[in-house]
Amino acid sequence: RFHFDLKFFKRFLKILKLLFPRLKSANVLLFSLLLALVLLEQVVIYFVGLVPSKYYSVLGDKDKTAFRNHTLYALLLIVSIAFIVATEKYVMSVFHVTARKVLTLHLHKRYFHSLLYYHLNVLDDQVDNPDQRITQDVNKMCDTFSQIVAKLLVSPFTIVYYMYTTWEKTGYIGPLCVVGFFAISTVFNKFLMSAVVHLVYKQEKYEGDFRYKHMQIRSNAESVAFYRACRLEEWKTNYRLRKLIGVQQRLILKEYALNFSIQMADYLGSILSYVVLAIPIFSGVYDDLSPSDLSALISENAFVTIYLISCFTRLIDMSIQVTDIAGTAHRSVINRLMDSCLILRLHSSSEDQVHRAFSVQKLTYCAPRPDAAPLVQDLTFNFSVGDNIVITGDSGCGKSSLLRVVDALWPAKQGVVESYASHGHTGIIFLPQKALLTDGSLRQQITYPYCNQNSGAPDDVQIIQFLKDADLDHLIERTGGLDVDVDWNWHDVLSPGEMQRLSFVRLFYHAPPFAVLDESTSQVSIKMEQKLYDICRQLNITVMSVGHRDSLLAYHDLELRILGEGKWELNRLRENS
Numbered sequence: 001r002f003h004f005d006l007k008f009f010k011r012f013l014k015i016l017k018l019l020f021p022r023l024k025s026a027n028v029l030l031f032s033l034l035l036a037l038v039l040l041e042q043v044v045i046y047f048v049g050l051v052p053s054k055y056y057s058v059l060g061d062k063d064k065t066a067f068r069n070h071t072l073y074a075l076l077l078i079v080s081i082a083f084i085v086a087t088e089k090y091v092m093s094v095f096h097v098t099a100r101k102v103l104t105l106h107l108h109k110r111y112f113h114s115l116l117y118y119h120l121n122v123l124d125d126q127v128d129n130p131d132q133r134i135t136q137d138v139n140k141m142c143d144t145f146s147q148i149v150a151k152l153l154v155s156p157f158t159i160v161y162y163m164y165t166t167w168e169k170t171g172y173i174g175p176l177c178v179v180g181f182f183a184i185s186t187v188f189n190k191f192l193m194s195a196v197v198h199l200v201y202k203q204e205k206y207e208g209d210f211r212y213k214h215m216q217i218r219s220n221a222e223s224v225a226f227y228r229a230c231r232l233e234e235w236k237t238n239y240r241l242r243k244l245i246g247v248q249q250r251l252i253l254k255e256y257a258l259n260f261s262i263q264m265a266d267y268l269g270s271i272l273s274y275v276v277l278a279i280p281i282f283s284g285v286y287d288d289l290s291p292s293d294l295s296a297l298i299s300e301n302a303f304v305t306i307y308l309i310s311c312f313t314r315l316i317d318m319s320i321q322v323t324d325i326a327g328t329a330h331r332s333v334i335n336r337l338m339d340s341c342l343i344l345r346l347h348s349s350s351e352d353q354v355h356r357a358f359s360v361q362k363l364t365y366c367a368p369r370p371d372a373a374p375l376v377q378d379l380t381f382n383f384s385v386g387d388n389i390v391i392t393g394d395s396g397c398g399k400s401s402l403l404r405v406v407d408a409l410w411p412a413k414q415g416v417v418e419s420y421a422s423h424g425h426t427g428i429i430f431l432p433q434k435a436l437l438t439d440g441s442l443r444q445q446i447t448y449p450y451c452n453q454n455s456g457a458p459d460d461v462q463i464i465q466f467l468k469d470a471d472l473d474h475l476i477e478r479t480g481g482l483d484v485d486v487d488w489n490w491h492d493v494l495s496p497g498e499m500q501r502l503s504f505v506r507l508f509y510h511a512p513p514f515a516v517l518d519e520s521t522s523q524v525s526i527k528m529e530q531k532l533y534d535i536c537r538q539l540n541i542t543v544m545s546v547g548h549r550d551s552l553l554a555y556h557d558l559e560l561r562i563l564g565e566g567k568w569e570l571n572r573l574r575e576n577s
């Protein structure tokens with residue numbers, strides 16, 4: 001549900017500005033060509049519409065030569081209209097694809113260049129299926145836009161012209177009847193349509209939920225198999241399917257009534273032209289015409305009136321489609337992507353850049369729920385070079401949440417986080433709790449999240465050494481080489497411990513001054529854990545770790561213990577290394 005408010009128009013203008021950035025841009029030229037084709041189509045349609053009426057008169061007069069000439073003329077018109085419509089459709093498709101590219105690239109920029117993807121997917125429960133909005137809705141919107149906008153611009157002129165022509169042939173009664181008929185059928189259809197529109201929206205949401213459930217099974221196939229949870233998963237998947245089918249069935253029923261009304265309007269419209277012409281014929285206005293001229297007039301009038309009605313009907317159809325576009329553009333995801341100018345920004349400053357990653361002062365934070373109690377209150381500490389910190393505490397006490405707050409993924413309730421280190425090899429790198437692997441070659445796993453090697457990055461000999469240190473050199477053989485683009489889902493073919501070790505190889509490769517490790521060694525042996533932390537020290541990486549194992553204390557200088565109910569304590573384990 002939305003309103004055509006000022007904000008909507010501003011947003012729509014923004015979309016237009018993206019699509020038509022300059023007067024001489026390719027899209028403006030394309031659109032002008034489309035407009036010209038639609039205009040031409042209207043002109044040719046007028047002449048095509050008059051072809052049957054001329055046949056009535058030619059055949060009525062049994063005029064052979066006129067018949068032959070008229071047939072040639074009709075063929076020429078048919079070739080022209082076929083050519084114009086095909087070209088128009090082609091230009092529309094090109095415009096659709098170009099518009100989709102421009103808009104989606106713009107949305108991607110918002111989505112990926114800020115932390116909006118995180119917000120929309122993790123924190124914002126108002127937003128349903130952001131992926132579907134970006135991948136499908138934009139496409140639908142551009143498709144509709146390309147199909148109707150030029151026609152919509154031309155339609156007022158067409159309507160005025162055909163109103164005038166109808167008035168010429170039937171007097172005021174013709175246009176009046178058409179407008180009256182149109183008004184009644186529109187009000188009636190609109191009433192039936194409002195229920196349909198609501199259900200269409202619901203159907204799309206359930207469609208997305210159903211697809212997401214299947215995606216969940218696909219991504220967690222192994223875990224589901226170990227649990228032998230097939231029956232429950234089948235039930236859950238069927239539950240979503242039933243919800244979707246339920247809405248589809250209700251939609252079909254509502255569409256039944258709507259279709260009945262639309263068909264009635266269409267067929268009534270087709271006899272309306274004769275009813276309208278009957279009035280001047282019976283009142284003797286056309287008494288001086290021969291029978292063949294009269295049938296030609298009836299045919300001509302039928303075309304003009306029916307076309308006028310269809311112009312109105314199309315206008316209504318198009319206005320519904322415009323509502324659709326507006327609805328899509330207004331949907332929370334698209335709208336947030338269009339409006340957002342990054343809510344989160346790190347406090348970065350160049351001073352102290354290498355010496356300190358961040359400084360936390362009187363920080364209070366809680367989980368992002370309206371009713372959530374503070375996890376930690378008034379926390380103050382610095383993460384500086386040489387001060388390796390381990391964060392401990394019971395499960396769910398807020399350890400990972402602290403990392404989210406200091407990395408600005410979650411807002412703080414009170415206090416300040418001053419961040420001095422940028423993300424990357426010159427600043428800080430986070431190894432999240434769930435090891436993240438990407439698609440592509442082994443090298444791409446290691447250099448992630450950068451595609452290109454920076455100057456001074458380790459060479460292949462060093463990379464292989466890091467892999468050996470992490471007992472992962474067998475991967476080179478398995479993949480066929482560092483650069484072989486294997487078509488693997490890396491999460492499915494490596495063990496959790498291997499994924500964690502590969503994440504450390506990535507960390508060694510980038511060797512940033514600071515690293516935050518969220519339970520990054522929970523799946524590897526104590527011996528391997530020691531080896532990995534030793535290499536971090538050799539590479540001068542100051543770490544902040546989250547973990548449950550006591551063995552971790554040995555590699556850190558400070559322990560930040562989160563005690564629950566907002567309390568915490570910071571203990572020095574040993575003097576600064």
Ligand SMILES: Nc1ncnc2c1ncn2[C@@H]1O[C@H](COP(=O)(O)OP(=O)(O)OP(=O)(O)O)[C@@H](O)[C@H]1O
Nearest residue numbers: 122123367368369394395396397398399400401402
């Ligand atoms: N996206 C979220 N929305 C709302 N609440 C969340 C969200 N993520 C985590 N929480 C809640 O915040 C609290 C702290 O979670 P956090 O992940 O920080 O725990 P943790 O101390 O790291 O636990 P563990 O040792 O089990 O990893 C938990 O109660 C958790 O349920």
